[in-house]
Amino acid sequence: MINKVTLIGNLGKDPEVRILDSGTKVAKFPMATNENYKDKSGEWQTKTEWHDVVLWRGLAEQAERQLKKGSLVYVEGKLTSRKYQDRDGNDRYITEIVARIIRSLDRKESGGMSSSFPSSDDDPFSGQDENVNNSGSQSSGNEPDEDDDLPF
Template identity: 50%
Template sequence: MAGSVNKVILVGNLGRDPEVRSFPSGGKVCNLRIATSETWRDKQSGERREKTEWHSVAIFSEPLVRIAEQYLKKGSKVYLEGQLETRKWQDQSGADRYTTEVVLRPYRGEMTLLDGRGDGGSGGGGGSAGGYDEGGAGGGYGGASGGGGGGRSDLDDEIPF
């Protein structure tokens, strides 16, 4: 196989509100902490176990930063597609440090809100943005495809096979 693949897909919950910072050049970055959990039953004790992993996410795509800033909050469920990157930085004492994080760059990242719009809404879809839709028009979702607004009654529960 020629080439390689660096793609990360996460579905999880925010551990804290998004942190948005501005660069002197005018760009923005949004940092998220995403929790993903898996559960299983211990074979020896029969006890239910859970393990949570915390992921650092950096969003550099301006439309996705706007969506995260406006609609995400602690506890929000979100789908993210990005790539794994390790960066080097220096701490206050001048020592080299390394951080590995999931990065969503312009035209190479995707984010879908899974909670629906608004505070505590229990709707179907939410909003999404990413891929090649990012360069589009303004508006509430920054050129993103809209999400489902309605409640559970709008869903078709029948299995198609």
């Protein structure tokens, strides 16, 4: 079974970082993605969807240092749902994206792409996927030949 989410969008506000009693850092931020389409009258419309993104440990630290409201980011992770009770004791449900990989897509002032993260020790799934390297790409050990002309 697969539970994988990939998004490209903008932060709705600066990451909110907390340190849990255990000393673990967690960051949260809302992220907006846009979909453009033509309505029945032929006019272009934009639909914005909001997503709650959660980052753990080293990813949370890096997001705190490198991201801010409006930042364009690539996020890859999994969907999680949880139930909690509000102050009045009412049950509430929330769906979040627990990020595993996040990359800033904002350009630096010099014109180059900004650095990306995570590093190898930032895996929130603590070793669930040993085939992920620092750049976040999958490595199966069976790398294709350089002459491979497949389009993917």
